[in-house]
Amino acid sequence: MSADYSTMIYTTEQVRHGERAAAEALDISMAQLMQRAAQACLLAIRQQQPAPARVLVLCGPGNNGGDGWVLARLAQQQGYQVQVAAAEPQSPLAKDAAAAWHDLGQSSLALDTLEDHHFQAQDIVVDALLGSGLNRDLDGDIMRAVDLINQATKRYSNWVLSVDVPTGLNSDTGQPQPMAVESHHTVTMVAVKVGLVTGLAANYCGAIELADLGIAATFYKQQPSLRVIGSHCAEHQLSPRLKASHKGNLGHLLIIAGGPGMSGAAVLAGQAALRCGVGKVSVACHPQSQLAIAVQQPELMVHVVTDDLQPLLAKADVVVIGPGLGQSEWAHQLVSSVAKWHGPVVWDADALNRLAELTVTKPVESIWYMTPHPGEAARLLKTSTSEVNADRLAALTKLCQNFQAQILLKGAGTLVQSGSQRWVCRRGSPALASGGSGDVLSGIVGALIAQGVATDMVLPLAAWLHAVAGELAARDGERGTLASDIIAELRALVNPWQVIDK
Template sequence: MATNERAIAKLAAIEMYQLMELAGAAAFALLRQRWSKTTSIVVLCGSGNNAGDGFVVARLAIEHGFKVQVLALTDIENYQGNADIALQKYVECGGHFSQLSTLELDHDLVIVDALLGTGIVGSVRANYGEVIEQINAVATSQKLPIISVDLPSGLDANTGNPLGHCIKADVTVTFIAIKQGMLTGQAKQYCGDIFLAGLKIDKLFAENIAADSLIINNNSCPKLIARNSCSHKGSSGFVYAIGGDKSMAGAIRLSAEAALRAGAGLVAVTCHQENQLLVAANRPELMLLTLGQGTIAQESIETSALNQNTNMINQDLEAKIAKVDVLVLGPGLGTGRYGQQHFDFAIALHEQRNIPMVVDADGLNLLAQTDHRSDNWILTPHSGEAARLLNVSVKDIEFDRFSAVKKIALRYGGVCVLKGPGTIVSNGVQTNINTSGNEGMAVGGMGDVLSGILGALILQLNNNFDAACCAVFIHGKAADIAAENGIKGMLASDLFGPLRFLVNQIDEKK
């Protein structure tokens, strides 16, 4: 945006000050729509063009009979260019300035944040940080809403990382294009509801400027391959899920059932022998495959390549495994002897037969200890697992989630799904951001359900990147539907009903 906004405005024959007027008008219109009863605002203005947008909002508010207070964090003599023009127009219509200590905070007041925009570099300066913290505290204690202009002040537009201090907005109106940092990680708790104002150049901008990231939503979610009238269980695909060490039956069960609910024709599970009854209970559609001499983790199991693991597989088991279309490795796997043995078996099977593979949970933790690489798998780390994959801290991952997801995809190959608020999908070249989902998903088992959905959708799409994008969207959308009964108390298994509905809504026939 910083590089191309001026050129596209010129191409559209729109002056930059006109864009500022359009931005301020859009912010004021949204303010009036969202808080229709308010007649009083406080506008916080920094020293750059974001302040100019704020001055436009303040002037328009005066013209509409509002009580307006403006707090400017620099001397008015310091404003330049278009921000200075907006300032002078504000003063000419009777506008004046207040000190932070003299602000009159009415009960129906709305705070307009125009302190810092996309141009901020480095940490927020101390004087700005002090104001931001005081405004956040007052807004919280007095329940005053905040609308941020273009970006919550203090947020890095590229990474979504708060730069020391950051306004916590209820609403953000952003301009021309949504900034990628607004959609993921910690930014989710600072931006509030996001609205886009195109300022009459958004379409021209999109036509001429390639996006760094794309949004996954209802319109962009890849369409699934529909079943035809002659489909049968074999043609609908066979997912093989491996995991479920002692005391972790739930993870592999959730993953396996999610694969069924998302459209897999057959699903088989390998889990610890002690878990088999728990996994199969009340879900007879799941098959159980046992590796070794009648048990799941024999002491004699080799842990090298698949051709050295022949004692794990009898002829009947070999025949079943030969039909596997997708592997899901990791839910409940553990990192002990059982986990290591089954990790090695699955990796060897994947490498020898090039079967598409989803690697999740402890499968990722074990992968981080190896140099394995594949172009035919999907890795699904949360921030902790991503940190282990890159041998960095969780703080490093969250500082720039976009960089992290690309690094994992480039180092390990294939597609990486970096889970969390605003899940990011990347193959190292293209990066997409998911828009579905909610905080009710912060419970155990949600990632296991996603791994099963991924396994099933690999069967129904032409490439792993599309499958990953579709899976994360459906996963979050199912949670949004489940959240209609409330955020708290949502279970991972609550997604199964909505999941079945959703996969039937986005196939090619719809």
């Protein structure tokens, strides 16, 4: 399996139509694809534990269940001790696969008779209940089986393999409906689906393995819905500096931040920008925050601003506004002023919340970059956080359209839309879930813009740098990692020709 294919992410509908079209073009039957899917899952099982390990295969009524029936037969032939618990097969392929299992003289349990004790004697549990395309909440025997798998895994330490998509996980949104199998390993067929790489998917999928089923050369001619951000973004965009470089040609970033009691946010954004190599950083802050910011980072040029931003805007190449800005009238005036500025603007945190309340039109000459978390995205879209999380890809697209902006939607599986291209970041760590992490990201974005990184690559590159820095900062443990620890890792990452973690 070429690693390149796993960087191309598709919707469920794209996979459904593309799989069938590719198979027909290659004169491969759906039954043959099912056989190949089962063989890929068997290989994953063999790599986890050799025969005669005990395997319980749970089969649903459709083609995903058919994969499970074929897998059971192949595993039995390879010397595994196999037991099957299944719903009544409904699709023709599932019926044929079940018949082939029973023709070997093997029996199966009815899914509605499955109990906790059936898991106790197992080494491996295979979830072949439901595949991709689930668009409603689980119920009945399938929901009960999912709950049994999850509870039994905690009690008996079974290794759980999901076929294509963990049952209960929406393959387009990454949301459980309302629960999903908590797998250790997912073998996904033909292409990686959007719902496996964003939303809450990381809590359910475990390691994701792609099995292209021998149709990759034809299937992957269609454009993906998302591309995975990789180290190539840094390698292509961050070239060595010219020997005669000076701070004047490395950009001047203005950070408008630091309301009363929130000087730390301005410091974190400023430090991140400096570590990413911007030439100069000015900070426009509230009078109460000036001293605290200045003493924490001497390289920052700190200015008190009451209401007139024009002198500072006139000198800036790019503006970041929002970290620790607050929601005071002082903050509101600054947001209104920046909304009229004709240069590139990074909108974050409190500035996004204020922007959501305004009726503004982006100046034609300006390029806006927005870095909302789901709550901020909800306010911008006049909806709820749960609605944003229910379909992060749709929220991303709507934000881009509504504000004519480049968008980075934070969260596990960060999504980016820049121009016509959409991206997902599969790097990162729970260590990033700490106060100030978003302020670091805004500083990274501003620094990249100021240094002339290509407009449509700023946010993908920023997402990657932030995520990988978070991973590196958590080497001694995710819990307790600080936003300032992330900053310390940026210097090496923005010099990729010297050292880079791929």
